[in-house]
Amino acid sequence: MAAIAHSGFREPNLLMKMASRPTAMAGLLVLVVMIALSLLAPLISPYDPAQLAVRNRLLPPSWQHLFGTDDLGRDIFTRVLYSGRTSIAVGFAVVIFSSIVGVFLGLMAGFFRKLDAPVSRLIDAMMAFPDILLAIALVAALGASATNVVIALGVVYAPRLARVVRASTLVIRELPYVEAARALGVPTPVTLVRHVLRNVTSPLLVQATFIFANAILAEAGLSFLGVGISPDIPTWGTMISVGRQYMEQAPWIMWFPGGAIILAVLSLQLMGDGLRDFLDPRLAKDV
């Protein structure tokens, strides 16, 4: 995991390179602003996200309530900000979890010839399950909670990362410096971490960005279906799920959390696209 954080800043001019891609930079900027807004929510909004004010229920957007109010009179702008914490945190946790599992499986399959076939077939089999279907089955088996949603989505996305890591590892395994390390008697685990993992980080980072985006979408989908995080915990998904019942009288209840999801996912995709353009090329083309 250190790998991901690490690789982002190992190349000193990553930010500079990103700046040359205005769309990627815009994505990064929007995401940073969204994270900042959700963390600073108590300073930004005068309202309490859970405060009930039945007299103010179902008010349309106005200067008092930028995004209007929901069925219990709670300020939607405030709730979108606070929900961002959970939605983004869940997405990030999924990235961490699936990266740990995916990197491990990918390195094993890519580096050790004997493990390649069994691990690769396992990855193929896992990828045969559509993401939402596998996730709801896992949550059904494990029980619905935020932790289990992270585990379920982590399991769903780990094979995709494993596939990318395996492909890169297959190439790196044959490079002279890995051979040199082997000849010098460097222990295999050290070679794996120091020489292979480090050079896998670029494609990994790209893929992780897309998984972050997918995880936010999937979490919202699970919450909407009622098989994810409890509706009492505000996330963008649960907000839409609740707002659905008031679609006719107060459509804004679901507009704004939906807009927040689109904005977050779009910025992550723009970042991923930009990162791929200058981080991935060599390895991606070789495989």
Place this chain on the structure above:
Amino acid sequence: MVRSALNRILGMLVVMALVVTIVFVIVRVTPGDPAAVMLGPDATPADIESLRERLGLNASIPEQFAVYVGGIMRGDFGQSIFLNMPVTEALLQRTEPTFFLTIFSLLIATLIALPVGILSAYWRGSIFDQAATTLAMFAASIPSFWLGLVLMQVFAVQLGWFDASGYGGPGASFAERMRHLVLPAVTLGLISSALITRFTRASMLDVLNDDYVRTARSKGMSEPRVVVRHALKNALIPILTVIGLTAALLISGAIVTETVYGLPGVGSLIVSAVLRRDYPLIQGALLVVAGLYVLVNFIIDMLYLAIDPRVRY
């Protein structure tokens, strides 16, 4: 080529066996007693015991696995606890809306994605290309259930062009039932078009610089002919692959979309199975859907093998 085909068949069987095992692990080997979970907190120990007996949970794990695999071999996917009918029958009853929803969404997605993707690649870097690429990325960022709700609000609630939900009720004619699929199919079609557009564009870009395209041009062939007859023909294989895999993955979209629009399809059946903890039904649905995906993948690979002599497995 025969060797390659045999290799691929063997590979597919291994993946199928793994799929069967993974489903067993998810449904049976997870912590907690499925019988207790299914019956809820008010169940008496006697109730739980009798359900455990009925589900065969009292046997050892290897024994349960043997019974489970034996059942699948015979095409027996077990009995739905809640619906009290064979899982296969429960799934088959719900196939129609899902089948047509998938066909229509794919049709909509392809009709948008093919021309847009081709023109994007042809006019690479133009305003059109940038707008199309951005729009595709935007479409891929929209949660399908949210788009479904927004379309429902506009076209059903406000404009009243379509019914907001359902499948026409009992006795509805075929045309009536299909009318209920319009909004769900547009929802899913718009979102899936994003992926297919990106693939079409990438795949066309690959071939547009190839020698035979240049040759065709230098022979004085008209541009539309070059693009369609020479470039598209060669770009079509990867594009068809994506369309095929999208079809198999649309079940994910169907799960959400059918729930939004209250369609009695396989997707909404799976959601209610999960909410009711109907484990045999969940198990059967997982097997059928993942099995279909592996099969579609296999068929595509076999087609490759037949079409392109360079392909080897």
